[in-house]
Amino acid sequence: MCREQKRLRRFRSHYGVGPDAISALISDLNRLHPEKTLDVESLFMAINWLKLYDPEEVMAGRWGFGEEYCRNTVWEYPRRIQKLKSYKISFDGIDPNCTFLPVDTMHTRTQEFRCSPSSKWYSHKFNGPGVSFEVVMDPIEGKIRWVNGPVPASTHDLTFLRGGKKGQMKKWKRSSLYFHIPKTARMVGDSAYEGQPDKVSTTKDAHKPETKELFARMKSMKETCFKIFKDFKVLRESFRHGKSTEDKLAKIKLSFEAVAVLLQYDFENGSRLFEV
Numbered sequence: 391m392c393r394e395q396k397r398l399r400r401f402r403s404h405y406g407v408g409p410d411a412i413s414a415l416i417s418d419l420n421r422l423h424p425e426k427t428l429d430v431e432s433l434f435m436a437i438n439w440l441k442l443y444d445p446e447e448v449m450a451g452r453w454g455f456g457e458e459y460c461r462n463t464v465w466e467y468p469r470r471i472q473k474l475k476s477y478k479i480s481f482d483g484i485d486p487n488c489t490f491l492p493v494d495t496m497h498t499r500t501q502e503f504r505c506s507p508s509s510k511w512y513s514h515k516f517n518g519p520g521v522s523f524e525v526v527m528d529p530i531e532g533k534i535r536w537v538n539g540p541v542p543a544s545t546h547d548l549t550f551l552r553g554g555k556k557g558q559m560k561k562w563k564r565s566s567l568y569f570h571i572p573k574t575a576r577m578v579g580d581s582a583y584e585g586q587p588d589k590v591s592t593t594k595d596a597h598k599p600e601t602k603e604l605f606a607r608m609k610s611m612k613e614t615c616f617k618i619f620k621d622f623k624v625l626r627e628s629f630r631h632g633k634s635t636e637d638k639l640a641k642i643k644l645s646f647e648a649v650a651v652l653l654q655y656d657f658e659n660g661s662r663l664f665e666v
Contacts, residue, residue: 403441404438404441404442405434405437405438405441406437406440406441406621406622406649406652406653406656407437407652407653407655407656407661408656408659408660408661410659410660411652411655411656411658411659411660411661412433412434412437412655413659414655414658414659415471415474415651415652415655416428416430416433418474418477419433419470419471419474422474422477423470423473426470431453432463432466432467433467435449435453435455435460435463435464435467436463436464436466436467436468436471437467437652439460439464439468439624440464440468440622440624440645440648440649440652441621441622441623441624442623443622443623443624443626443627446460446461446464449464465641465644468644468645468648469644469648471648471651471652472644472647472648472651474651475537475647475650475651478651478654478655479534479535479536479537479650479651479654480535480536481535481536481570481571481572484528484531484535484572484574484575485528485530485531486574487530488528488529488530488531488574488575489574489575489576490529490575490576490577490578490591490604490605490608491526491527491528491529491535491575491576491577491578491608492526492527492529492577492578492579492608492609492611492612493524493525493526493536493551493567493577493578493579493583493590493612494524494525494547494579494580494609494612494616495522495523495524495525495539495547495550496522496523496525496616496619497513497515497516497520497521497522497543498520498521498522498523498540498625498626498629498642498646499513499516499518499519499520499626499627499628499629500519500520500521500628500629500638500642501519501628501629501630502519503519503635503638505634505635506635508542509544510542510543510544510545511542511543511544512543512544513543513544514543514544515543518628519543520543521539521540521541521542521543521639521642522539522540522541522542522543522545522550523537523538523539523540523646524536524537524538524539524547524550524551524567525537525612525615525616525619525650526567526577527608527611527612527615527663529607529608529611532657532662532663533654533657533658533662533663534615534650534653534654534657536567536570537646537647537650538550538565538566538567539643539646540639540642540643540646546582547579547580547582547583548582548583548585548586550566550567551566551567551568551577551583551586551589551590552566552568552586553565553566553567553568553569554566556585568586568589571589576589576590576591577589577590577591578590578591578592578605578608578609579591579592580592580609581593591605592605593605593606611663614663615653615663618653619646619649619650619653622649624645624649625645625646625649629641629642629645
């Protein structure tokens with residue numbers, strides 16, 4: 391048992407998720423995209439890159455491939471994983487008893503946006519440039535239900551949720567979370583969401599102790615989920631890729647969503663978030 395646990399810890403330290411999760415991922419990639427040849431070693435190399443975020447020279451030495459092959463692989467295979475997002479992450483099939491779901495935004499570091507320098511990229515969470523992603527968790531199933539972004543780190547959580555500014559509802563993006571929240575559920579958020587009481591519940595002094603405890607545990611679940619995201623160094627360290635602003639945003643979106651899909655497989659295969 392101890393040896394098995396040690397092997398599992400070593401595996402996770404290299405790939406971020408368990409072997410059962412990657413086995414299920416490989417099965418789905420082959421089943422859903424049989425037209426694309428899957429090289430398992432290249433897939434493992436790409437997942438390892440998301441976890442450790444090594445430069446291509448280090449990868450070339452570790453995996454025995456040239457830098458150009460490593461460079462191409464770390465985008466090709468995460469892109470294949472990213473394409474599973476709509477299949478793995480959605481509100482479909484949500485338990486009717488799941489009436490509250492925690493929502494929050496997560497900031498990730500980036501290098502300076504030299505092609506479009508602006509204070510809008512500034513994150514108060516780490517006092518530097520970054521972007522924000524919106525995540526909704528399911529406290530009953532213990533998995534991710536929604537991922538959206540990126541937007542500039544200075545974007546207010548409510549503006550992100552609405553897809554636009556207050557008082558301009560006709561201009562709100564229909565792809566925003568506001569228009570996709572299940573009718574049977576409400577979001578649970580921190581004080582930043584107080585301005586949207588029709589969609590998001592926040593802790594109030596008048597709430598009963600059991601309600602406050604429930605909301606506190608949901609917020610704890612959110613922080614646990616974000617910590618697991620940040621265990622992948624591609625999301626913890628300053629993101630260094632992208633030749634233009636659009637290219638940088640596209641690549642960090644790809645990386646974040648690929649990690650989200652990997653974590654979803656992990657949550658479904660023996661490593662679930664705690665239940666509320």
